[in-house]
Amino acid sequence: MLRQLGQAVVVVIGSTLFLSLLLRLLPVGLAEIYAGGFDEASRAARLKELRLDKDPVTFYLLWLRDFVAGDFGPIVSPGGGTTPVADKVGSALPISLQLMFYVQVVALVVSVPLGIYTAYRSGKRSDKAISYGLFTASSIPNFVFGLLLAVFFGVTLAWLPPLGYVSPGENLVEHFRTMILPVASLAIPLIATYTRLLRADVIATLREDYVTMAVSKGLSNKRILFSHVLRPSSVTLFTSFALNMGALMGGTLVIEQLFTIPGLGSEIGIAIFSRQFFALQSYVAILAVGFVLFNTLADIAVGFVDPRTRERRRA
Amino acid sequence: MDLFTKVCSTWLAIIAILAVVGPFLPLPDPREADFAAPGVKPFSPGHLLGTDSNGYDLLSNVVNGTRVSLMISLVSVLVGGLIGSSIGIISAYVRGRFDGIVSTLFNIILSIPNLVLGLSLVAVLATSPDPSIPVSSNRRIFVIMLSLTFVIIPILGRIARGATLAWVNREFVVAARSMGMRDKDIIFKHIVPNVLPAIYSVGFLAIGVVIVAEGSLSLLGVGVVDGVSWGAMIARVAGEFTYLPHSMYVPVTVLALSVIACNQVGDHLRSRLDLREGKI
Secondary structure (H helix, E strand, C coil): CHHHHHHHHHHHHHHHHHHHHHHHHCCCCHHHHHHCCCCHHHHHHHHHHCCCCCCHHHHHHHHHHHHHCCCCCEEECCCCCEEEHHHHHHHHHHHHHHHHHHHHHHHHHHHHHHHHHHHHCCCCCCHHHHHHHHHHHHHCCHHHHHHHHHHHHHHHCCCCCCCCCCCCCCCHHHHHHHHHHHHHHHHHHHHHHHHHHHHHHHHHHHCCHHHHHHHHCCCCHHHHHHHHHHHHHCHHHHHHHHHHHHHHHHHHHHHHHHCCCCCHHHHHHHHHHCCCHHHHHHHHHHHHHHHHHHHHHHHHHHHHHCHHHHHHHHC | CCHHHHHHHHHHHHHHHHHHHHHHCCCCCCCCCCCCCCCCCCCECCECCCECCCCCEHHHHHHHHHHHHHHHHHHHHHHHHHHHHHHHHHHHHHCHHHHHHHHHHHHHHHCCCHHHHHHHHHHHHCCCCCCCCCCCHHHHHHHHHHHHHHHHHHHHHHHHHHHHHHHHCCHHHHHHHHCCCCHHHHHHHHHHHHHHHHHHHHHHHHHHHHHHHHHHHHHCCCCCCCCCCHHHHHHHHHHHCCCCHHHHHHHHHHHHHHHHHHHHHHHHHHHHHHHHHHHC
């Protein structure tokens, strides 16, 4: 566990250093963007304030110190006023996290029974059609689902708002109505991926001797599937759950943009458009840290779900 | 090869041919708006798939967009794959500290979700110092290819490294080494031919990933914004799907079919690979 945490720290430092160097070493004209319209004296003061007079490594170390302390840098408006990025993160990050949480919950709730059922029925005539259907659904990019669902349910049938966001505090019913389409467009490819993985694993587990044993003892199918088969079959699903967070983060950015949800994706779009590179650096660093953290936790958690992997690792 | 794989390979072949012959087909200029017929439905005279709200011909745009989208994905996967797998193969063959450094670097780059990494790279690279002069379309295409190449390197690099590790201790490699064969020859004669199939299959999946990334980048506003590509089309029509849904169906369908086809062909190659591995 310590080894995994150590690795996570190395990766986090490496990726944030990489982003920082990217910004400082490439000719993006940070000085022009952040202190363009200033006279000589206030320009130097502004550059000093933003630490652009420091060398890249010192710049990174100071940035890292601030980042750990929760200071994500400034957003500088053309007039020269600054707002802290942390304010934006405070309002946007919970919305993105909430969206990802909904997606993962929906994806798991649908794919676990579906995976077990399709595995249980494997070899039947419908099997091939199901496999191809799942494969196709897992290959279709989420923004395609987003656009199609928005047109069909939002415009043609007009059952749901095609875009926009309502916070749960404002109106809970409207909140869920606005979230259905974005969540569905991100969840459908995930459901297909999870179901495929779980299905393959359950089929493999069903061939194990202890399952034959349980069947011969006369246990009910439901009992066998859910208490003997599901747990050992869920290891791949678990790892993939964590790995898919990366794709989901990317997907969330696009879907937020598409459905005009004021989450981190929209903030990143604004940061790129208004060329706020310090803000962009912090947003991307937050995503990278979150992704690494999630994978490390999943790696540790897999050991609890299937103790066999722990043994193997020690050996 | 089953029927589905055949259909998918055929689709990819059609796309590849369209990418080459696109400009020579008797289609309206993709950048020329037909002001007499903005937003007409499919099967209108002169516009087989209709036009978008600006009067751009959808069929011509989707056919000509194939070239840019396919070029971006092929170039990034080929160049990224070549660099990545060379690093991966050498690192797994050499082992030791070099291998440790390479794996850590791969892990670091892979820790940034690939779309987010591509997005940051494009945003940083395609910035013009003067906001009033936008970056040219060609430079954007180049920057997108460069960024996505960088995204692909660790993905294929890790695959190549893993595959090489599985072969490097096989008897015939050890035998070749003990006979005094040079490392360079061992890698090219014994390792590369065995590792290539794994790289091919993941390469096809990677082409799908890059096609999706190009579309996503466009939707996020950093793609080929004013040019002719599938992503650019989707980004253009994303704002008008509420009243002109057909202009969105066209690029979205073509893009989705291509991604499905790439994934299926990659998956088919991989399953053949497992079969071969299983027989040994």
